Amino acid sequence: MTLFERSAKELQADIKAGKLTIADLTKEAYERVAKLDGDVQAFLALNEEKATAQAVEMDKVPFEERGPLFGLPIGVKDNIVTEGLETTCASKILEGFMPIYDATVVKKLREAGMVTIGKLNMDEFAMGSSNENSYYKTTKNPWNLNHVPGGSSGASAAAVAAGEVPFSLGSDTGGSIRQPAAYCGVVGMKPTYGRVSRFGLVAFASSLDQIGPITRNVEDNALLLEAIAGLDPNDSTSANVEVPNYAAALTGDVKGLRIAVPKEFLGEGVGEAARQSVLEALEVLKGLGATVEEVSLPHSKYALAAYYILSSSEASSNLSRFDGIRYGFRAENVNNLMDLYKETRAQGFGDEVKRRIMLGTYSLSAGTYDAYYKKAQQARTLIKADYDKVFEDFDVIIGPTSPTPAFKIGENVNDPMTMYANDILTIPMNLAGVPAISIPCGFENELPLGLQIIGKYFDEATIYRVAHAFEQATEFHKQVPQIWEGK
Amino acid sequence: MAKLTKEEVKHVANLARLAITEEEAEKFAEQLGKITDFAEQLNELDTTNVEPTTHVLPLVNVMREDVATKGLDREVMMLNVKEQEDGQVKVPAIM
Numbered sequence: 001m002t003l004f005e006r007s008a009k010e011l012q013a014d015i016k017a018g019k020l021t022i023a024d025l026t027k028e029a030y031e032r033v034a035k036l037d038g039d040v041q042a043f044l045a046l047n048e049e050k051a052t053a054q055a056v057e058m059d060k061v062p063f064e065e066r067g068p069l070f071g072l073p074i075g076v077k078d079n080i081v082t083e084g085l086e087t088t089c090a091s092k093i094l095e096g097f098m099p100i101y102d103a104t105v106v107k108k109l110r111e112a113g114m115v116t117i118g119k120l121n122m123d124e125f126a127m128g129s130s131n132e133n134s135y136y137k138t139t140k141n142p143w144n145l146n147h148v149p150g151g152s153s154g155a156s157a158a159a160v161a162a163g164e165v166p167f168s169l170g171s172d173t174g175g176s177i178r179q180p181a182a183y184c185g186v187v188g189m190k191p192t193y194g195r196v197s198r199f200g201l202v203a204f205a206s207s208l209d210q211i212g213p214i215t216r217n218v219e220d221n222a223l224l225l226e227a228i229a230g231l232d233p234n235d236s237t238s239a240n241v242e243v244p245n246y247a248a249a250l251t252g253d254v255k256g257l258r259i260a261v262p263k264e265f266l267g268e269g270v271g272e273a274a275r276q277s278v279l280e281a282l283e284v285l286k287g288l289g290a291t292v293e294e295v296s297l298p299h300s301k302y303a304l305a306a307y308y309i310l311s312s313s314e315a316s317s318n319l320s321r322f323d324g325i326r327y328g329f330r331a332e333n334v335n336n337l338m339d340l341y342k343e344t345r346a347q348g349f350g351d352e353v354k355r356r357i358m359l360g361t362y363s364l365s366a367g368t369y370d371a372y373y374k375k376a377q378q379a380r381t382l383i384k385a386d387y388d389k390v391f392e393d394f395d396v397i398i399g400p401t402s403p404t405p406a407f408k409i410g411e412n413v414n415d416p417m418t419m420y421a422n423d424i425l426t427i428p429m430n431l432a433g434v435p436a437i438s439i440p441c442g443f444e445n446e447l448p449l450g451l452q453i454i455g456k457y458f459d460e461a462t463i464y465r466v467a468h469a470f471e472q473a474t475e476f477h478k479q480v481p482q483i484w485e486g487k
Numbered sequence: 488m489a490k491l492t493k494e495e496v497k498h499v500a501n502l503a504r505l506a507i508t509e510e511e512a513e514k515f516a517e518q519l520g521k522i523t524d525f526a527e528q529l530n531e532l533d534t535t536n537v538e539p540t541t542h543v544l545p546l547v548n549v550m551r552e553d554v555a556t557k558g559l560d561r562e563v564m565m566l567n568v569k570e571q572e573d574g575q576v577k578v579p580a581i582m
Contacts, residue, residue, distance in 0.1 A: 100563045194544050207542055237546060305526045316503060323504070325576060327567035337581045338504075346506035354505055358496065359519055361503040375529045377539030382532065384540060417521055433543030457544075 022071030070113035093348030103200020121155035150180030175426025182450020194239035197232030222246035255289030265399030277442030316360030401450030
């Protein structure tokens with residue numbers, strides 16, 4: 001067993017009782033990584049020397065100056081910049097890139113006293129659903145090493161599921177926190193767009209990207225979101241909305257809560273086990289006093305197409321900064337500046353990134369702009385309106401996170417469209433901008449399934465309350481993969 | 488409209504500053520064609536008088552006080568630059 005089976009609250013109690021030190025926890029993280037990461041392949045860079053020294057200093061801080069996350073280890077997705085710790089977005093084009101400042105969320109982790117253990121693998125530039133698009137390594141699902149951990153924050157979910165770290169940060173543009181959280185049987189929250197600063201998050205699709213926490217239980221997740229959320233003068237899209245005490249929302253009380261279940265989320269394309277697990281979860285919540293009603297989000301089927309056009313268009317613009325001039329990989333043996341741009345980008349980007357840059361460039365071109373980009377933006381308006389309408393009468397919307405559990409490594413790599421379809425249940429929330437969480441709710445063939453709880457704008461507190469009530473009434477979150485014990 | 492030709496892919500790759508081989512152009516034409524084919528389903532939607540959404544939140548510009556603050560040091564800014572000379576970024580000939 002590992003110390004990380006305990007919650008933040010339990011770990012703090014043990015530290016206070018003198019049973020544990022922060023140095024012990026940091027050591028535990030690196031020992032777990034040494035023992036398990038050869039199999040899981042989650043980490044791209046480790047911060048061992050600095051973290052170990054930091055832990056020793058932190059053990060000297062008086063208890064009354066410590067917050068609930070003080071001294072606890074965390075892993076950070078590799079598209080979030082960390083000063084002096086290599087950040088690559090799992091791309092060759094950023095090989096060796098050493099950030100010269102910290103992302104706002106990293107600054108906030110430091111202020112909360114968290115210890116950064118290292119950087120976590122991902123699909124290159126967060127484009128993918130399996131972590132197979134990393135230039136460096138393919139992260140494995142701790143529940144079954146032949147399966148993917150999901151993506152793009154696959155390693156952020158896998159590292160927590162394997163008990164290498166109790167906390168991680170991911171980012172979610174179309175499901176990239178929730179789908180891997182579901183595949184790895186952990187808790188992953190995509191906050192409301194604007195809730196968490198994106199300053200220092202390498203941009204993929206700026207109108208959709210959002211950083212969020214991945215943890216083993218709901219309470220830890222609530223604590224971490226509270227630590228990283230809030231207005232940031234460095235991100236003009238961060239919202240000036242007060243950050244509540246999320247942990248205080250975990251009352252266990254869902255009496256009278258109005259749950260909407262969209263028929264589109266349980267219909268065609270959704271696997272029987274995923275469907276059943278959601279229906280059973282709804283029974284649990286009904287038993288706790290919530291009411292459940294079927295609704296319709298009629299434009300759901302258009303979300304996937306709208307998403308790929310909009311996110312790729314934004315990406316084609318955002319990724320134009322990678323040109324080999326100021327940082328990262330630079331192609332050699334070129335004749336002139338134009339060749340340098342073209343060769344650096346051709347050699348530095350993987351195929352999925354190139355596909356999306358080209359799709360985006362095409363969608364934004366004269367002659368196709370109205371038919372693709374503008375049309376997709378109009379579809380986005382209709383999708384958002386579906387959610388606004390349902391939330392007039394309901395507190396949360398519930399459905400599966402993903403149509404199936406984790407698929408096998410290599411199964412979908414040659415067919416972009418099948419790969420994209422994995423995100424069909426998570427993409428609409430990014431287009432609408434609403435917050436959503438995935439929590440464990442069942443298994444199929446010993447692989448975890450996720451329950452998705454979607455809330456109103458800036459109402460993560462209600463999502464956490466429902467997620468926590470469900471968690472406390474069930475045992476799914478207590479299960480750990482076999483690899484947890486080591487081989 | 489949906490099918491992308493190899494020539495169109497080469498044109499788009501040039502706009503996106505991506506070097507591309509004939510074989511790649513062919514492969515991407517097929518893959519991108521499938522994606523744009525799929526995107527055609529948006530045409531089923533009646534979007535007459537529907538405003539496009541660029542952003543989900545009603546955010547407005549916030550101006551800060553016009554006070555000069557210190558930026559990053561040049562030395563720090565140059566840390567990741569592969570080729571440089573006298574504190575300046577070096578690039579190959581433009582022409």
